[in-house]
Amino acid sequence: MRARLTLVMVLCLALAACASVLGLGRTSPSRPFEHRAHVDKGVSCVQCHAGMGAADAKLKLHLPTTADCRRCHQKPHDERTCSGCHGEAHVRAETELARSHSRFEHGPHLRAAKGDCVRCHLGAGEARAAVLRPSMATCFGCHEHQGDWRARDCDRCHVDLARESTPPSSHLVHEGDFVREHGVRAAGARDLCAACHSERQCAGCHGAKTAPGLPARLRFDEIRLSGLHRAGFRSRHAEEARAQPGMCTTCHADGACVECHQRTRVAPGIAPRSPHPAGWISASRGSLHGPEARRDPAACAGCHGGAGEQLCVGCHKVGGAGGSPHGRGFTSTKDRLRDQPCRMCHGVGP
Amino acid sequence: MAPLVRRAPILVLAFVGLRTLDASAQSLRLGADAVAQTNAPSPAGLLVLQGEDRRRTWLSVEGLVWTGARPDGAGTSPGEHGRNVDGDILSLSGRLRAPRGLGDLRGGRFVLSTGAIRPIHMDGLAALARAPSGTSVEVFGGTPVAARLRDRSYDWLVGGRVAQSVSTRGVLGLSYLGRRSRGDIADEEIGADLAMVPVRWIDLAARSAYDLSSPGVADAHASVAARRASLRVEAFASHRSPGRLLPATSLFSVLGDLPSRTAGATVRWDAAPRLDLLASAAGQTVGGDPGGNAWLRATLRLDDGGEGRLGVEARRQDVSSARWTGLRLIGAHPLGRGLRVSSELELVLPDAPRGRGAVWPWGLLALGWRSGTGWEAAGAVEAASTPERRAEVNALARLSRTLELP
Numbered sequence: 001m002r003a004r005l006t007l008v009m010v011l012c013l014a015l016a017a018c019a020s021v022l023g024l025g026r027t028s029p030s031r032p033f034e035h036r037a038h039v040d041k042g043v044s045c046v047q048c049h050a051g052m053g054a055a056d057a058k059l060k061l062h063l064p065t066t067a068d069c070r071r072c073h074q075k076p077h078d079e080r081t082c083s084g085c086h087g088e089a090h091v092r093a094e095t096e097l098a099r100s101h102s103r104f105e106h107g108p109h110l111r112a113a114k115g116d117c118v119r120c121h122l123g124a125g126e127a128r129a130a131v132l133r134p135s136m137a138t139c140f141g142c143h144e145h146q147g148d149w150r151a152r153d154c155d156r157c158h159v160d161l162a163r164e165s166t167p168p169s170s171h172l173v174h175e176g177d178f179v180r181e182h183g184v185r186a187a188g189a190r191d192l193c194a195a196c197h198s199e200r201q202c203a204g205c206h207g208a209k210t211a212p213g214l215p216a217r218l219r220f221d222e223i224r225l226s227g228l229h230r231a232g233f234r235s236r237h238a239e240e241a242r243a244q245p246g247m248c249t250t251c252h253a254d255g256a257c258v259e260c261h262q263r264t265r266v267a268p269g270i271a272p273r274s275p276h277p278a279g280w281i282s283a284s285r286g287s288l289h290g291p292e293a294r295r296d297p298a299a300c301a302g303c304h305g306g307a308g309e310q311l312c313v314g315c316h317k318v319g320g321a322g323g324s325p326h327g328r329g330f331t332s333t334k335d336r337l338r339d340q341p342c343r344m345c346h347g348v349g350p
Numbered sequence: 351m352a353p354l355v356r357r358a359p360i361l362v363l364a365f366v367g368l369r370t371l372d373a374s375a376q377s378l379r380l381g382a383d384a385v386a387q388t389n390a391p392s393p394a395g396l397l398v399l400q401g402e403d404r405r406r407t408w409l410s411v412e413g414l415v416w417t418g419a420r421p422d423g424a425g426t427s428p429g430e431h432g433r434n435v436d437g438d439i440l441s442l443s444g445r446l447r448a449p450r451g452l453g454d455l456r457g458g459r460f461v462l463s464t465g466a467i468r469p470i471h472m473d474g475l476a477a478l479a480r481a482p483s484g485t486s487v488e489v490f491g492g493t494p495v496a497a498r499l500r501d502r503s504y505d506w507l508v509g510g511r512v513a514q515s516v517s518t519r520g521v522l523g524l525s526y527l528g529r530r531s532r533g534d535i536a537d538e539e540i541g542a543d544l545a546m547v548p549v550r551w552i553d554l555a556a557r558s559a560y561d562l563s564s565p566g567v568a569d570a571h572a573s574v575a576a577r578r579a580s581l582r583v584e585a586f587a588s589h590r591s592p593g594r595l596l597p598a599t600s601l602f603s604v605l606g607d608l609p610s611r612t613a614g615a616t617v618r619w620d621a622a623p624r625l626d627l628l629a630s631a632a633g634q635t636v637g638g639d640p641g642g643n644a645w646l647r648a649t650l651r652l653d654d655g656g657e658g659r660l661g662v663e664a665r666r667q668d669v670s671s672a673r674w675t676g677l678r679l680i681g682a683h684p685l686g687r688g689l690r691v692s693s694e695l696e697l698v699l700p701d702a703p704r705g706r707g708a709v710w711p712w713g714l715l716a717l718g719w720r721s722g723t724g725w726e727a728a729g730a731v732e733a734a735s736t737p738e739r740r741a742e743v744n745a746l747a748r749l750s751r752t753l754e755l756p
Contacts (some may be wrong), residue, residue, distance in 0.1 A: 151451025188545030221716040221728035232712030248594030263716035295637030297602035327606025
């Protein structure tokens with residue numbers, strides 16, 4: 001019992017010690033601005049955020065200054081700038097960035113909402129809301145932008161969305177296992193991805209044939225945990241490929257392996273050993289290469305694709321010692337005497 | 351395994367880029383990178399020119415062209431032994447947009463990926479038209495990219511996709527791809543894709559391609575994600591038929607159908623304001639052999655901006671002949687005045703070393719600097735013990751410059 005109590009106390013102390021590291025404790029004197037307290041006191045929004053409806057205020061944030069605060073708070077508890085503690089600097093920076101990338105005027109909205117700012121800035125009513133910027137769903141609540149959304153006509157509201165570099169809150173794909181997930185998510189919304197992402201971002205990985213190098217390799221100092229080819233990928237690439245047969249073909253063409261292996265001098269005839277285990281090819285039925293080739297034919301094509309296919313044809317052509325290579329589930333609509341690759345074994349040759 | 355440390359010839363990897371990072375409505379941004387590394391496995395000397403212009407909302411143009419060299423005569427491109435100088439085009443494309451998103455036209459060299467059609471790096475044209483009813487039609491044609499402008503793997507490709515939006519809740523698409531290689535059918539697939547957001551906290555996506563030349567499902571993927579507050583849960587499943595993913599002109603496409611299948615779940619939990627946890631577990635079958643994989647990632651940001659961070663990843667892969675355990679650690683810490691030190695360490699323990707070493711460690715220590723006026727510099731040392739080499743040491747350096755032009 002005493003040991004358990006000690007353990008609980010140690011855990012509590014450890015958690016308390018880690019609180020600031022985890023972001024649970026306060027490390028900065030700044031805090032979300034107390035909008036709710038001002039609303040409760042009957043202070044209207046435009047009392048602090050003056051000039052909202054002005055015609056020349058299109059790109060202004062209308063953030064109050066210390067002088068504005070002191071119109072009411074005539075005996076401040078501190079002589080320092082109010083915004084140093086009340087409100088968070090990074091929230092203001094994000095708001096300024098968003099403001100500079102949106103086509104928006106407060107004036108008409110203020111008139112349409114009859115001065116009710118909370119109708120859009122829903123967070124103003126919450127006690128500890130850090131961000132009051134309305135979400136896109138709030139805009140859609142009044143505006144008929146569904147057509148723009150479907151047409152990916154972002155420019156009607158956003159100024160150069162790609163430059164803003166702030167994924168919308170609904171952009172869930174970036175929060176999960178991006179490498180595995182982005183393909184299926186982008187399938188139905190490629191044009192939505194293109195609203196922010198450039199061609200070269202896709203081509204950096206999917207244009208493997210002509211890329212100057214892996215993006216992660218060229219920006220080697222920008223470390224992160226996610227990413228397919230990061231860290232010691234070169235050591236484990238064979239294991240990774242065997243675990244996901246066919247996945248490498250998403251970016252790499254057949255023959256890609258041998259090209260790289262020859263360049264890095266890790267290939268049969270150059271390297272001191274064959275990549276294949278003993279018994280890989282034998283006259284008996286226990287030959288290993290057949291089942292492995294059916295399991296991951298893309299791996300074979302990686303080295304033996306193209307002209308290297310003749311190595312297989314030598315044994316597996318019709319009447320050859322290797323027998324039929326067709327395994328379970330093989331079907332084809334091709335003409336075996338005329339079409340490639342059937343004619344290599346069934347016809348007169350390539 | 352080579353008994354000695356690999357002799358490291360000093361290969362100067364000069365990666366110089368003129369890069370338009372992104373152009374705002376009023377400006378153009380350009381950038382340049384120079385990278386050098388010893389013992390380079392990749393191209394050794396590069397000159398990269400990039401450009402992107404988005405100053406007009408109806409037109410955007412971008413491109414990336416590079417040339418490179420290495421001093422040891424080993425060639426800079428795959429299969430190009432003896433060539434010291436090389437070069438290629440990664441991307442060079444233009445995009446015209448019709449007013450109000452009624453359509454767009456892309457031309458040049460770009461990555462095409464739409465619906466169930468897997469990404470294709472191609473030279474050609476792609477046109478997209480949208481009707482106010484939510485129907486969209488996309489057609490494309492061209493030739494797949496061949497490295498260094500050599501003989502092309504395929505003669506040409508054509509395809510398209512028809513999609514229908516359902517309100518803003520989802521989209522359903524049907525696609526077709528036909529590809530020929532020297533007159534022979536290399537790929538002929540039809541596909542379907544679906545993306546839905548039935549309620550605000552759930553979204554799902556799926557796609558599947560059906561091979562017409564060797565009838566059967568080439569690949570299929572589905573993902574459903576739900577999010578509540580700090581928790582996100584995703585369930586996923588995939589099916590791949592490796593033989594059907596190869597060009598139908600490949601001899602290795604006739605070996606039969608032994609698909610690999612995966613089903614699992616990924617959970618993300620923002621456990622604390624600065625602590626994110628991401629875990630995934632999946633069951634797999636590879637050619638009929640059952641197995642699975644699982645991993646856990648934890649990232650702790652050391653400041654609100656995420657400039658400093660610590661991360662750990664533990665991973666286990668256990669299927670077919672791919673059985674290994676891995677551990678990765680990362681750390682980054684700002685030193686002030688734009689300086690940042692970062693480090694990565696990875697340990698991989700294969701279950702069956704087969705003479706390749708019982709453990710494959712890899713580590714990198716980097717120091718970066720960012721001026722705030724567009725200059726960046728970084729240097730690093732990496733060391734590893736790989737299946738091929740008992741010990742490898744490599745030094746890397748990068749100098750970058752970005753410019754914003756009015």
